[in-house]
Amino acid sequence: ERKQLHRLRREPTRTVDGIDIKLYANAESRDDVAEAHALGAAGVGLYRTEFLFLQRNELPDEEEQFRVYRDVVLGMTGRAVTIRTLDLGADKADRTGLALRDEPNPALGLRGVRLSLARAGLLEAQLRALVRASGYGPLRILLPMVSTREEVREVRATLKRVTVELREQGHAIADNIPLGAMIEVPAAAIALPAFIGSVDFLSIGTNDLVQYLLAADRNNEALTSLYTPLHPAVIRLVRDVIQLARKRDKPVAVCGEMAGDAHFAPMLLALGLMEFSLHPATLLELRRTIRHCNLAQLQSRAPALLRARDRAGIEAWIAENAPVIA
Numbered sequence: 237e238r239k240q241l242h243r244l245r246r247e248p249t250r251t252v253d254g255i256d257i258k259l260y261a262n263a264e265s266r267d268d269v270a271e272a273h274a275l276g277a278a279g280v281g282l283y284r285t286e287f288l289f290l291q292r293n294e295l296p297d298e299e300e301q302f303r304v305y306r307d308v309v310l311g312m313t314g315r316a317v318t319i320r321t322l323d324l325g326a327d328k329a330d331r332t333g334l335a336l337r338d339e340p341n342p343a344l345g346l347r348g349v350r351l352s353l354a355r356a357g358l359l360e361a362q363l364r365a366l367v368r369a370s371g372y373g374p375l376r377i378l379l380p381m382v383s384t385r386e387e388v389r390e391v392r393a394t395l396k397r398v399t400v401e402l403r404e405q406g407h408a409i410a411d412n413i414p415l416g417a418m419i420e421v422p423a424a425a426i427a428l429p430a431f432i433g434s435v436d437f438l439s440i441g442t443n444d445l446v447q448y449l450l451a452a453d454r455n456n457e458a459l460t461s462l463y464t465p466l467h468p469a470v471i472r473l474v475r476d477v478i479q480l481a482r483k484r485d486k487p488v489a490v491c492g493e494m495a496g497d498a499h500f501a502p503m504l505l506a507l508g509l510m511e512f513s514l515h516p517a518t519l520l521e522l523r524r525t526i527r528h529c530n531l532a533q534l535q536s537r538a539p540a541l542l543r544a545r546d547r548a549g550i551e552a553w554i555a556e557n558a559p560v561i562a
């Protein structure tokens with residue numbers, strides 16, 4: 237079984253009806269990047285930079301960040317790399333004093349892009365490091381916890397300014413670095429038609445999207461049966477985001493844990509998803525499942541999925557549409 241999966245490292249992630257699906261890796265270390273590359277990932281879909289800031293007492297400066305981001309880009313040898321700006325907050329507090337402590341509701345607090353915008357020097361150093369790394373291969377910048385169009389526009393203005401400055405300083409950097417938003421705050425998902433024009437790509441963070449949609453803390457063990465993407469509101473909203481992105485020709489991935497669970501793959505394919513970003517640990521298993529899926533057939537069954545009224549109904553759809561894996 238392990239051996240059979242191992243053989244899939246060099247195989248395409250192609251459905252039975254011949255459609256190629258992109259599997260990107262979620263990564264937060266050099267080892268993850270090496271593993272993603274060895275498994276034949278299409279690229280890195282989510283590089284979590286907060287790990288560079290945790291477990292230390294001083295902030296990493298531009299130079300240190302640059303070297304880490306450059307090495308991620310070089311490690312993927314020309315495959316696409318999406319690096320997320322800092323996603324810290326009282327929920328993932330650092331020791332450097334950057335994030336606030338003791339917020340009454342850390343999940344609803346000064347985290348993600350909100351923290352970056354509140355600490356201008358921090359955002360600028362991170363963007364400079366990222367723009368410099370773009371000289372070494374294809375790089376995209378992803379913003380966490382976006383809830384308004386203004387947040388994206390503010391970051392874009394800083395990105396433009398540092399790009400001009402770096403070019404003047406003689407750095408070889410990419411011409412147009414795509415800037416994308418995580419869709420993990422329900423308001424961003426619902427108001428997407430209003431701001432999709434401000435972003436170059438999207439990545440749906442179902443870990444937080446589920447938490448905020450269902451008002452269920454992702455880390456509260458008393459809520460494990462409530463905290464699930466198998467709720468009609470989640471399915472519908474994820475479908476709407478994917479469909480709008482496709483209509484507007486903006487690449488869209490799912491990068492929450494949901495994307496790494498092979499058992500959910502037929503459902504995500506039915507909703508129109510063509511890009512998954514997941515921890516390397518389950519990448520080959522997901523590839524195997526997708527290679528047994530018929531995309532056109534699954535998409536023809538999407539209406540039945542959207543009619544499901546509860547978790548049991550969604551689970552029944554999943555059971556009925558699970559591919560047979562010999």
Ligand code: PEP
Pocket residue numbers: 282284323420440441442443444445491492493
């Ligand atoms: C998410 O929220 O789905 C996500 C991918 O980001 P994180 O788990 O880092 O919050």
Ligand code: MG
Pocket residue numbers: 380420441443444
């Ligand atoms: Mg998140």
